Amino acid sequence: MKCLAAHASMKFFLLFCLILLFSRTPCDARCYFRPASKYGCLSNRNLYVFGAVWKTEDCYQCRCKMTAMICCSLVLIPKNYDRVNCVGLFHKKSCSIRVVKKTNPDISCKVYNGVG
Numbered sequence: 001m002k003c004l005a006a007h008a009s010m011k012f013f014l015l016f017c018l019i020l021l022f023s024r025t026p027c028d029a030r031c032y033f034r035p036a037s038k039y040g041c042l043s044n045r046n047l048y049v050f051g052a053v054w055k056t057e058d059c060y061q062c063r064c065k066m067t068a069m070i071c072c073s074l075v076l077i078p079k080n081y082d083r084v085n086c087v088g089l090f091h092k093k094s095c096s097i098r099v100v101k102k103t104n105p106d107i108s109c110k111v112y113n114g115v116g
Contacts, residue, residue: 041069059095080112
């Protein structure tokens with residue numbers, strides 16, 4: 001009985017990894033997942049049908065699969081920029097971070113890489 005449960009868990013984990021692999025671009029994405037119910041996926045008191053894709057208020061794109069709800073961040077976080085003279089400003093409406101000069105937010109700073 002234990003062997004059968006372990007086999008089912010391994011199949012679910014493999015399926016989850018394949019979904020993540022093919023549903024996002026190759027990057028260091030921040031994702032989480034929750035098990036689905038037999039009716040769909042529950043997020044923020046809303047029930048989504050299997051196959052639904054939606055954007056959350058906190059900038060995650062979620063997908064409702066038969067086995068799980070998978071949500072990954074839409075925000076690219078700048079990592080390599082001049083932190084002494086520049087600052088990142090988060091824009092919730094566009095789910096983006098703009099790096100600008102601390103002394104003049106109208107001037108953008110150069111960003112060399114990011115994670116998202």
